[in-house]
Amino acid sequence: MNINNVLQFLSELKINNNREWFAENKAQYDHLRLEFEQLGRDLILEISKFDDEIKHVEVKDCVFRIYRDTRFSHDKTPYKTHMGVFIATAGGRKSQRGGYYLHLDPAGSFVAAGVWCPDTNLLKALRQSVYDNIEELNEIRFNPDFAQYFSSFYEDDKLKTVPRGFPKDFADAELLKLKHYMVEYKLDEAIVGADDFVARIGEILRCAYPLNQFLNYTVDEVINN
Numbered sequence: 001m002n003i004n005n006v007l008q009f010l011s012e013l014k015i016n017n018n019r020e021w022f023a024e025n026k027a028q029y030d031h032l033r034l035e036f037e038q039l040g041r042d043l044i045l046e047i048s049k050f051d052d053e054i055k056h057v058e059v060k061d062c063v064f065r066i067y068r069d070t071r072f073s074h075d076k077t078p079y080k081t082h083m084g085v086f087i088a089t090a091g092g093r094k095s096q097r098g099g100y101y102l103h104l105d106p107a108g109s110f111v112a113a114g115v116w117c118p119d120t121n122l123l124k125a126l127r128q129s130v131y132d133n134i135e136e137l138n139e140i141r142f143n144p145d146f147a148q149y150f151s152s153f154y155e156d157d158k159l160k161t162v163p164r165g166f167p168k169d170f171a172d173a174e175l176l177k178l179k180h181y182m183v184e185y186k187l188d189e190a191i192v193g194a195d196d197f198v199a200r201i202g203e204i205l206r207c208a209y210p211l212n213q214f215l216n217y218t219v220d221e222v223i224n225n
Helices: 003-015 019-024 026-048 052-056 120-132 134-141 197-206 209-223
Strands: 083-087 099-104 110-115 181-186
Touching (some): 003 099, 134 209
Antiparallel strands (some): 099 110, 110 181
8 A cells, every 4th residue: 555645645634624524535535444454454464474373363453443532532623643553462452462553644653562551450460570570571672673673661651650569779660650561663754655664564563572472471361360
């Protein structure tokens, strides 16, 4: 697919974020969504080359809706101005497991991997796992393959102090303050416009596979008990 066509449509949608304009351009959106779903299928196949669990994931479970839930939001614009797909086992976009995310957005596209917004029990377990297995996690974080793309974890909503139950003098205490165990890599124009876009995204996400393995060991313990 031509990624720039998607970004152009989303740019126009951002300017005309209303139901009337969307209805007039619905045929174009439907075409682009089908192309985006095919891109998701291609990514599933690419990721399956290094993460065998992903090969049975269905793209319909992974692509996010463009329609916003405005019930509890001050922003009443009806549509998202990006397109996203979260590829993970056990539920796709609704999965609690670590997975792989692609975000296309005129304001800046990126890929991400890991666990986003875990519930309270899972977050507590992940923090404990980080504390108990910090040497293993640091081996992943500082591996040159991983570090060339991912320099830090996503820090939005991060706590100001070390959570209760953990020592404040822990060497990697900043990791315990996180509310999301996810890393991201911003995509430049050269990648977005590349003919081998899927292969290049796959190579970036391959480097995050060990992180997902680390996180999912704990996720599986929590959700299966």
